[in-house]
Amino acid sequence: MLILFDIDATLINTSRSGILALADAGRELFGPAFTVDRTEFAGRLDPLIIADLLRENGVPDTADNRARLRDGYRRHIGGRLQAPGTCRTLPGVVELIAALRATPGTTIGLLTGNFEDTGCLKLRACGIDPDHFPVCVWGDHSPHDPPSRDHLPPLALSKYHRCTGRQLAPASATIIGDTPHDVRCALATGMRCLGVATGHFSAQQLRNAGAHRAVDNLSQTEDVLSWLLGRG
Numbered sequence: 001m002l003i004l005f006d007i008d009a010t011l012i013n014t015s016r017s018g019i020l021a022l023a024d025a026g027r028e029l030f031g032p033a034f035t036v037d038r039t040e041f042a043g044r045l046d047p048l049i050i051a052d053l054l055r056e057n058g059v060p061d062t063a064d065n066r067a068r069l070r071d072g073y074r075r076h077i078g079g080r081l082q083a084p085g086t087c088r089t090l091p092g093v094v095e096l097i098a099a100l101r102a103t104p105g106t107t108i109g110l111l112t113g114n115f116e117d118t119g120c121l122k123l124r125a126c127g128i129d130p131d132h133f134p135v136c137v138w139g140d141h142s143p144h145d146p147p148s149r150d151h152l153p154p155l156a157l158s159k160y161h162r163c164t165g166r167q168l169a170p171a172s173a174t175i176i177g178d179t180p181h182d183v184r185c186a187l188a189t190g191m192r193c194l195g196v197a198t199g200h201f202s203a204q205q206l207r208n209a210g211a212h213r214a215v216d217n218l219s220q221t222e223d224v225l226s227w228l229l230g231r232g
Helices: 017-030 046-056 063-082 093-101 116-125 149-164 180-189 203-208 221-228
Strands: 002-005 107-111 135-137 173-177 192-196 213-215
Touching: 002 135, 002 149, 017 046, 017 063, 017 116, 046 063, 063 116, 093 107, 093 221, 107 149, 135 149, 149 173, 149 180, 173 180, 180 192, 180 203, 192 203, 192 221, 203 213
Parallel strands: 002 107, 002 173, 107 135, 173 192, 192 213
Antiparallel strands: none
């Protein structure tokens, strides 16, 4: 069994540090008028967010400008994450991760729109060790152009196979996420989805998007664990 977690607003809250760091980098590189206010962030891949930010600010969407904005983002987010009171895990997350890690036959992983370097910075700032997740698929791992979140679940299954030596049917994997994007990519691959309403979307909105189950948060560890393991 494979349980894949989204990061932002599913595992952790960083008080919009990523968005603010992108704004910092954009203003530094492209001028004080650079804004993040017109761009959708929730549930999206970092490479797509960066491309949108460039276009929406009238900056040529070139490989060089994408790389510059990504590098600036990496430089600025560290300081943002260090501000007191900025970072926290969401309810029940630490307990659920511990319970899953202690469950024989269960592998946990990450399936996220974040770049690996900045995603790991966010997790560590909130007290979560990225190394606890043997299977990780990051926002720039799609082999296609343009990338899509729907491309990521099959990669997770391939990484599970490489990690464990076992093939896994999609129905034996579950994605836990806070947006309809998480729900859609799970359904596109035949995986289960647990929606968690700790972001911008309610439990009902996540159910309407097709989540097999949706909860307000992950604090009911035994109940959530039982559902993930197919016991209820």
